[in-house]
Amino acid sequence: MKTKKRVYYTLIGLYGVFLVYSWQFDFTLGKIIGRNFFDFLFSMITILPVSFILIGLFEVWINRETVEKHFGHASGYRGYLWAIILSGTTVGGAYVAFPVGHALYQKGARLSIVLTYIGSAALTRIPMTIFEATFLGPKFALLRLGVSLPLVVLAAMVLGRLFDHKKS
Amino acid sequence: MEWLYGFTLFALLLSLFKSREKTYRSLRVALEKLLAILPSFTLMLIVVSLSLYLISDEIVVRYLGGDRILQSGLLGSLLGSITIMPGFVAFPLSALLVEKGVSYTAIAAFTTTLMLVGLMTLPVEAEYFGWKLSLTRNLVSFFICLSIALIMGFFYGELVL
Structure with missing residues (x-):
């Protein structure tokens, strides 16, 4: 469990570095991938917290x-x-x-x-x-x-x- | 979408009205659960962002077209399994595909696997239901989608016995 989380964080970190460098050096492929990431992230941010609040209320009530x-x-x-x-x-x-x-x-x-x-x-x-x-x-x-x-x-x-x- | 926010707000206010302590506990449970799944979700987003780049609309059109219905149906289901696309993107794209002469069999295979089979969401799913059940569910779902596509093909007269 612990090692799995560490692998996840490492991958996420590497990806983050990749995006930052893509922007820094105007690397088109990296920028397109980054835009995809944030597009999808945004659509999730609008749904996920609300869903989890409902799940929380469900768990307790x-x-x-x-x-x-x-x-x-x-x-x-x-x-x-x-x-x-x-x-x-x-x-x-x-x-x-x-x-x-x-x-x-x-x-x-x-x-x-x-x-x-x-x-x-x-x-x-x-x-x-x-x-x-x-x-x-x-x-x-x-x-x-x-x-x-x-x-x-x-x-x-x-x-x-x-x-x-x-x-x- | 708006109703989801409305309903959540209503539920929260109702909860707050009935018990402040339980509302606080609910929100803590919500935050804990959200934080627990966040690494898997982020990883999924990363894979999705890469795959959206690799699998463009042109690729979908190229692989789903053609007269060999069974083959394009199978390709459609494979493509749908490895891709994540929200419905509001997938169905307009499908309408475009139909115009370009893609068979309904392939469209059905693509859209159903898109929704029911998720190779990219597998790490998230496994977090909740374990790898064994998640893999089995996806495999079974894949064959369900193939069956749906075949039946649609017969209904539309694209496939004949």
Whole structure:
């Protein structure tokens, strides 16, 4: 764990030096890469802190029983439905869904439902599908949504069964 | 996007109204969790910034075009797996690709893997769910996306049995 963090920091440091030198010596490739970095960083800065504040509130205020009831082993098929609905509210990409899914899992949600949430946040979010429809046509978007949803849930069920260690 | 800020503000105020101590604790949890994942996130951003440079729009057009539907579908899914692109970039690009004659099969393969499979987000994902589950999820997701692309191909009559 410690060495991994050290490797990460070293790489980040090297990258930082690379960017500074690129600017110093007007190195175009480095400047383009740097611009990409800051573009993406900015779009994340607008989402991440807010998401983590919500996760923090969730951790402190929502008790375990509530999560277990709606997303746990006793939730049955409703849990999947809730996960799909919840994923519709996720802003950003999968990188926001991972910490949220993890928070749910730690509060007693079933792994298959967490995986449904993640998969669905990536593929079947309604706002994104509407956006998709405006560019690729409603036929494409609806077909894609209809085909994706059962596959995402099915895969989540199988993976959940294989990896969930807190079986009750 | 605005509603996310609105909702967070509302939740924070509600929390503050109910308990100042719990709100403080929530914010500390938020900060701790954010700081814990920051190195992995930064590394991901670095790889993304490099890959956006290496994989330009022209490259995407070049590799996804062509009449060999299955081949371009496979290339699309590989390209989508190793790239990160926000939806507001990916779908306009896809519309452009369709105009340039790229098959719907390849578009579906590209956009679905873009969202569901993430080689670049793997370190972040593993931080939360471990390497074994993360790798398996991505591998399984890759085949899901291939299936979606194939089915779309049949629907659009690009692929015939």
